[in-house]
Each structure stands twice: as C-alpha cells, then as structure tokens.
Amino acid sequence: xxxxxxxxxxxxxxxxxxxxxxxxxxxxxxxxxxxxxxxxxxxxxxxxxxxxxxxxxxxxxxxxxxxxxxxxxxxxxxxxxxxxxxxxxxxxxxxxxxxxxxxxxxxxxxxxxxxxxxxxxxxxxxxxxxxxxxxxxxxxxxxxxxxxxxxxxxxxxxxxxxxxxxxxxxxxxxxxxxxxxxxxxxxxxxxxxxxxxxxxxxxxxxxxxxxxxxxxxxxxxxxxxxxxxxxxxxxxxxxxxxxxxxxxxx
Numbered sequence: 001x002x003x004x005x006x007x008x009x010x011x012x013x014x015x016x017x018x019x020x021x022x023x024x025x026x027x028x029x030x031x032x033x034x035x036x037x038x039x040x041x042x043x044x045x046x047x048x049x050x051x052x053x054x055x056x057x058x059x060x061x062x063x064x065x066x067x068x069x070x071x072x073x074x075x076x077x078x079x080x081x082x083x084x085x086x087x088x089x090x091x092x093x094x095x096x097x098x099x100x101x102x103x104x105x106x107x108x109x110x111x112x113x114x115x116x117x118x119x120x121x122x123x124x125x126x127x128x129x130x131x132x133x134x135x136x137x138x139x140x141x142x143x144x145x146x147x148x149x150x151x152x153x154x155x156x157x158x159x160x161x162x163x164x165x166x167x168x169x170x171x172x173x174x175x176x177x178x179x180x181x182x183x184x185x186x187x188x189x190x191x192x193x194x195x196x197x198x199x200x201x202x203x204x205x206x207x208x209x210x211x212x213x214x215x216x217x218x219x220x221x222x223x224x225x226x227x228x229x230x231x232x233x234x235x236x237x238x239x240x241x242x243x244x245x246x247x248x249x250x
Contacts, residue, residue, distance in 0.1 A: 058209045062202060066222060068167050069196045070245045072175065073229040075155070076163045076194050077237050080230075082150050090192040092179040098161035104150045111142050164194075166201065173200040180232045192237075193230040201227075220244070 080090045083100050091097040115136050122134040164175040179192045202210045214225040222241045229239040239246075 054206055055209060058202075058205050061205060062213065065168060065201050066227065066241070067245055069175075069201060069227050070239065070241050071247050072163045072167075073194055073196070073227065073239055074247055075158055075160070076175075076177070077229050077239075078154050079160050079163070080192050081237065082154060084190060086150075089190045090179045092177055092192070094164050094177060095161055098159070101150050101155050101160045105148060111140055114139055114141050166196075168201075168204075171200055171203055173197060178232060182233065182235055184235060189235050191230065191232055191235060193228060193232045195226050195228040198222075198225050198227065 079097055079101055082104070083089070083091050083097060086104055087100075091100065116139055117130055117132065118135040118137040119129040121137070122131050123129050125135070127134040164177060166174060176195045177192070178194075179190065181188045182191050183189075198214055199210065202213065217223050220242055222245065224240070227239070227241060230237050
C-alpha cells in the first residue's frame with residue numbers, strides 16, 4: 001500500500017509539471033505527450049484498481065480455504081474421538097485411523113435403573129446376605145443392544161485417509177498430526193494435535209497480504225500463523241477458529 005501511494009503521488013507530480021509547462025513545449029510534441037499522459041493515467045488507474053481488487057480476492061480465497069481446512073479438522077477430531085472411545089488412545093497415523101473408521105463398530109447401549117438386594121448391608125446388620133426382606137439399593141444397568149459401524153454413523157461420505165491433505169492443487173505440505181500423553185493428577189491422559197500452516201494454505205496469494213494474515217489478532221479471525229485442533233500440552237480437543245468458520249457453526 002505504501003509503494004502504491006508513492007507511485008500515485010509521483011504520477012500526480014508528473015501530471016502537474018506537464019500541465020504547467022505544456023505551453024512551453026512545441027505543439028508538434030503535444031500528441032506524443034497526450035499519449036504518454038493517457039498511458040500514465042491508465043497505469044496508475046490499473047494500480048489503483050489492483051490495490052482495491054487484490055485484498056477482496058484474497059479475502060474470498062482465504063475464507064473458502066479456511067472453511068475447508070476447519071471442516072477437515074472437525075472430521076479429524078470426530079475420528080480421533082471415536083478411536084479413543086473404543087481403544088482408549090488417539091492415533092498419529094492417518095492410514096491406521098482410516099482403517100479403524102472403516103472397520104470399527106460402536107456398541108449401542110441402553111441404561112436402566114434397577115433395585116437389588118444390598119448384600120453387604122444385610123450382612124452388616126446380621127441378616128442373610130440374600131434376604132429378600134432386607135436392605136435394597138438402586139443400581140444402573142447398561143445393556144448392550146447391538147453394534148453399529150463407525151463409518152456409517154459418522155463418516156459415510158468422508159475418506160478419512162484424505163483428511164490431512166490440502167484440497168487446493170499445488171498446495172505445499174500437509175496438515176501435521178501428532179499424539180502424546182499429558183500427566184493429570186498422576187493419570188496418563190492421551191492428547192492429540194492437528195495443525196495446518198496458513199503460509200501453505202495461502203501459498204499462491206500476494207506475499208504482503210499473507211504476511212499480514214500470519215500476524216493477525218482479532219475476535220473474528222483465526223489468530224496466528226496456524227489453524228489447529230487439540231493440544232499436546234493441555235487436555236482439550238478445541239480448535240483455534242471462531243464460530244463462523246465451523247461447519248453448521250458448531
């Protein structure tokens with residue numbers, strides 16, 4: 001933007017000088033000067049147009065790509081949560097995670113309350129352990145009704161093996177996926193983190209606009225140089241994007 005302002009100012013100075021001294025220039029050179037002025041005007045008009053159009057196109061490309069990346073990270077989180085709910089851990093291998101989604105099954109369960117004999121309390125009060133007239137207690141029973149495919153439940157139209165790949169042709173790199181363990185009150189808790197680099201996502205965009213984007217801090221923007229979900233230092237599966245980027249605003 002600073003370079004554009006300098007160019008426009010210099011152009012205006014040239015035009016003013018020509019307007020002041022035009023009468024001192026032989027008339028036979030006037031057509032050449034007029035053509036030159038038109039060329040200069042066209043050049044600066046084009047620069048002004050580009051200065052307005054470029055940020056608009058950048059914003060459109062950025063929004064479209066960010067929403068795609070966030071959608072991928074949300075699906076990746078769902079796959080990791082499914083993996084953890086069944087195996088107790090997260091996976092740092094996208095191909096193994098994809099095979100898990102294709103083959104694993106969720107248990108369909110139903111919880112119900114029931115009243116049973118409290119044998120321990122009966123014995124404490126010198127009754128027969130299974131005395132039907134003795135003490136009772138409430139318990140919750142979980143019944144397994146059957147099983148359903150993880151793929152059919154959450155990923156019917158999703159190829160999990162492709163979730164780390166950028167969708168724009170020519171984009172360098174890929175989304176990085178790592179897992180670790182965090183110690184929480186002597187408990188070892190699995191964690192994961194998936195990170196997409198904004199510089200890669202915006203690889204074909206104007207350098208000055210990308211530089212500003214990497215340093216942005218705003219409530220309605222994705223702060224910093226990366227888009228990520230999860231953490232290797234904290235027990236969280238949250239992402240760093242604002243609400244408007246999430247699929248269905250979830």
